[in-house]
Amino acid sequence: MTTVDTLPSASSAQLALDSACDHLIGLRSPQGWWKGELQTNVTMDAEDLLLREFLGIRTEDDTAEAARWIRSEQRADGTWANFHGGPPDLSTTIEAYVALRLAGDPVEAPHLRVAAGFVQRSGGIEAARVFTRIWLAMFGQWPWRELPVLPPELMYLPAWFPLNVYDWACWARQTIVPLTVVSAHRPVRPLPFDLAELRTGQRARRPSRPGWEGVFSGLDRLLHHYERRPVRGPREAALRRAAEWIVARQELDGSWGGIQPPWVYSLIALNLSGYDIGHPVMRRGIQGLDRFTIRDDRGRRLEACQSPVWDTALAVNALLDAGVSAGHPAVSEAADWLLGEEIRGPGDWSVRRPSLPPGGWAFEFDNDGYPDVDDTAEVVLALRRTRRPDARPAIDRAVRWMTGMASRDGGFAAFDADNTRTLCTRLPFCDFGAVIDPPSADVTAHVVEALAHERPAGSPALRRGVVWLLKAQEADGSWFGRWGANHVYGTGAVVPALVAAGVRPEARCVRRAVTWLERHQNEDGGWGEDLRSYDDPAWIGRGESTPSQTAWALMALLAAGERSPAVDRGVGWLVEHQRPDGTWDEPHFTGTGFPGDFYINYHLYRLVFPISALGRYLRARADDAAASREEPS
Template structure:
């Protein structure tokens, strides 16, 4: 390491730390812009049509955004530089028609061609999303497998129980079961014949396996002839369950999709729009609307806890007194937002102890292991064990909660232990109905346990063993919530080393070799969303600041701070830093559902480089001057 290079890193870190401080909210938290594709904006237009509450100003603003992001080929892409995506393009087209755009307009003619070129609307293979078209009369309900509300009557431990589903999907499943029972329609004033690839086409059975087709037929058979008293009891219980799980902000799950689905479900179950629960929920939808740079966008989720916890860690790692002071200002906010009540997760948890953190401002029903791990690691970077009673108590509860959520095989999923052992598990996991343990979540939890003094606990040892057992032969691990092997591998390495596994350990060494082998020519690292579906893209893509920083954090944690790959990666960060200390990162590198819903967060392109540069200076001793 040269003194000049260390000074360059320090200068870049000083500028980045300044940007980090400037982005802190007066209340202490940090929050970036959560940006997905335009599926939410399109769905909002469809929802307002269904409910009969069209907002002309909002609709006009949405039309402007939709047309601005239409691709040259006519459709809409679900991620930066991606191809036209069929479902998204269909939703955007329908939203524009609902907004009053004529099919003869050039933009809509191009969009229709793009849909047809991708197989036509009849090739959409996501029946859950097709239900949104059915709600406005553009797809037949008969072609959609129905979720029976009687599911809520099953005992919690029974196969098929809502408590054996992924926490992120549970509320949507219950809500969908309500509107699928009645199958309401607020018809659009047009059809979508021009979106079929075949001339004179119409809805046909989706390309689903025979078992799914049979389940669809059986679900409709039962829907036509339900057991009357069971159906009535199920509708009442499902409605009451949704009412009881409404969050303090009026929504459900702290996100737009679940809140929107619940509104439709309650309306279908007989609630009027002026019912207090529904009225507060409709009002809650406005909190997901963001006006920025003259544009109206919809944040489907609110990443405030994740952003705050990671920003606290980054600020604490800088060693700069002013930046660490900013981190300390966030501690009361983090402590206030810890979940201290029992929720859905407790139903099948033995001796449940609340103490996790959610992803959003309001989601007390379902905290998650990932954000809880981020929060514990952040708090411990500021307050080591025994230094602050309030932090000690919060971390004790959080750690106990994380341990209670460990899967039977030793890994961790984000929300709850995997409780599904039937065929089709992986397919259901890809669309969010279930969640299996993953390397990125397991690595993050191990990092938190190590920070909390629990590196030698039986749970940590089981987590380490899970990572060893699930490492791929090439040395990598696939992640789940971000793209893809790069995220899983870096999280696994930082988790293992936080729990005392040495950088010379064969598993860590092979992982670091894999990371180095996938460094780009510009010194950075990047992995394209296409890696989720095409193995040829694994570890490949345009270099990004956040992904480069993931790789650097892993290599530095493994004792490779003095290596040329680390210096080249840091040089990439220095070269690409903007004058304001931040970085540009238009790529979508995070994942909601593997089958088409991806996101980016404007905080993470800043937070991770601050971490990486701070870790480098600390590991090489250059940071002692700060």
């Protein structure tokens, strides 16, 4: 325990908390929800321009505004990265370069010349990821014959057969199905320029590998032979089935899954299948992109997806952590909105759980085909704290659905149960992004925490979830974070969940986590973990301090009963770095889409998590003070 003199002032922490709550409440919509910007990288904007070029709907205004944004994100070395402060990314740089060429930037322009130099030194177009080369192939800048084949006949495989579309994660299957249509048609709609300056002239060598990689490389060669003369009847039927599958999964807002990759590829696939621009499905899809478009003084940019349900649940929990009354309009109106967003129908998840009744919440405004376990757990945690009788039926349905979504090993994944077959990860085109959805520590922790409040301690799902988490603890005492960066996020989620489920704070697993967090606290008092930790273990627990990651660490330490200098210094960091308007700056990305490949800066994270941390800290101090007054002298 520290002395009173070394503690951050309770009044300063309270002032910081009050200011942050005021700012958060001021951000809510008239309908009661919150949605912060979901910032990713410029591939979203480059591919949007390429999509519009492919469909023949690209306008000068959209192009100029998007190009302005893309230029603003270029670094001094001429490259683009996948996250703030990250290393140069070859494929991202190539796609940004092509978009700027579409915007009319000349090859001789200094910013393009230096970008082309990086591309050349890094192996050129030949070394780009498969998805980038697919985009280039659609415009005649890469030969289709040198891309892996995705046959639409995959649609014939039953759900129990390996490599069927439901072996893929929901975001991957919604991308793979339209890509089978694109791969079968092999379209070429030439650009008004060539990209010779990005080619090295040397084909990237794909060394033969033993095991399944070698088997699939051989299968790909056979499929290339088949593509020269596919069996007409089965091929046409497979293409029709794929197009029908795509149309059936369009959301009300025109999107597919509410995320960019399947959205753009679905529009291209349907266009190749005969759906013209005026068709209602196409029209909804194109118009829906406007809702995901942000325009400001830096230009025009697209969100890869939107997170209103997630943000609203986090905001409600943060305000309640801060001591805001459950009857406050910001809380009660958000609860009303969340109750209206409950999903009561089936989705792709029911392929693996056909007898499970629906219930739960998705990430997006219109994402009814894909409720997810993580959002559902966070909404349950929020709604139960509002103590509204009218929320009880929805909570009960959600708990039943969450419990039924447990995988065989007792853990929980985001969108599907038992989506763990790794065979599809060995296919030749799987060089970017996660393609399966296995259980993760952070999602399992959120479910365990929700179930701990809703189910008795002896509940089999709760007990198995706790055992799964104990087995998943890393050798260093931390937990891996699948959907947030990274071990700080995983550990920040798991420790509060275990304590809520009845694991004692003095238990060895909790003590090891506390030691890891205290060992990785930065000199300035905060916590940070660079996204490179997904690829390089040397970065685990290391990085510049950020508000969200500092808050995650603090919430874990507070749940573990810590009243240590580490906690006080972390709170001091938050108080010291708060902006005058009550929020915090956080240019660093702390959210994860695909570990190692795709990252997210949730603009609300910098606010909601510090509010929760400060609120829990002040409540702990008040509890300690009350306990000390009750102790006999």
